[in-house]
Each structure stands twice: as structure tokens, then as C-alpha cells.
Amino acid sequence: MAKPTILIVEDEAPLLTLLRYNLEKQGFRVEEATDGQEALLRVAESRPDLVLLDWMLPSLSGIEVCRQIRRKPATRDLPVIMVTARTEDQDAVRALDIGADDYITKPFVVDALLARIRALLRRSGTVAIKGTLSFLDLAMDQDAHRVTRAGRALHLGPTEYRLLEFFLSHPGRVFSREQLLDAVWGRDIHVEPRTVDVHIRRLRRAVNAEGEADIIRTVRSAGYALDLEDS
């Protein structure tokens, strides 16, 4: 099977080197661009499977690059992960509004980025790529469709599996019921937000054994996160 190609658009040389090293180690082919104009050229020429796009770039901002990628029919569905150094939620929302599929804030943990890249490639269906997602003592083997906590096998329904897979791709991040509905059930399906609570309860029952810490955090009036209650 051909290696998936990731285009890294990044003007900070040390970060570019670090990302290239880690992505190649994970079996990806890497193309790079160091400014916005070059990014658009590379997208057209090397037809990447996913673009990792820095927000602040010389010549053309990441936002503008993303807009242009979305505007062209040939690249309309190209998966884009926006990399932002800003911590304001406002900017992250803007990245999603202009069509980025996901975003990650600098500084980030490389493993978290890799998990998101895999999740997005899988979701886009262009590349069949699987791996292992983990959080604390919880592990999900996506090839075998097996989930364990502290070595014990967990039995999850299909919806709980997808919910957990989504949480594992974004550990620590809080999602509203609506965001979870969009990501796990799909945008075109009408489901009551309360349905999310039902599946979260089932997921909790499945992952937390007697005496174990609850790793699904309820955030009052905001939603849920894969996180420890007191962290």
C-alpha cells in the first residue's frame, strides 16, 4: 500500500524538522512548504492526503491558504489540520469556520498530533490507516477493534466505540453535546442532544470498573471531555 503523503506547511525550521522526523518514523511520506504561496503549489503538484497548515505564515496566511484549498473543486475535501500558536478559542473556531477539519494549538504533544492525523485520514476515507490510541491505562487497537483498560478487555456498543475513539483523538478537550453529535453521529442525522448523555453513561459504565478513576469528565453546562475529574 502506498504511504499516505502529508504536506507540512511551517515556516519555523526546527518545528518542520521535528514534524518531518516523527511523521516519517510513523510511515508517512512528507512534503514541505515554508510559506503560503509554496503551500498552494505543493498542494497542486504533490496531491497530499492531508495538509498540516500553520496559521502564521509569510506571504499568505494559513487561513487564506485554507480558503483557497476549499475553493477549488479538486481540493475541496482535502483534509486540513490547522496549527495555531494562539490560545484563544475564537481563533480556533475561525479555523473551523473557514473549513479546516481540525486544529491543534502550539505547543503540542507529537503523539496527540499523530492521533489526530490518523483519525482524520480514517474519517476522510482516502487512506485506510489504523493504529493504537491510548489515554492513561486505556488503549484502543483500531485494527483489532479492541479496547482495554488496565489490561482488561472492555465491551462497547458501536456508538460508545466511536465516541471513545473520538475522545481518544482529542484527549483533554471539552466537547459540547452538539459537537459530539456532529462528530460521532454525523451532521445529517437528527438526534436529540440528550441521546449523547445516554451514551456517555453507557461509556462510563463500560470503561470505569469499581475503584477506578472516572476518565470521562463532565463539564457543567459545557459538555464532556476525556480527562480526569481533578486535573
Ligand code: CA
Ligand atoms: Ca509560523
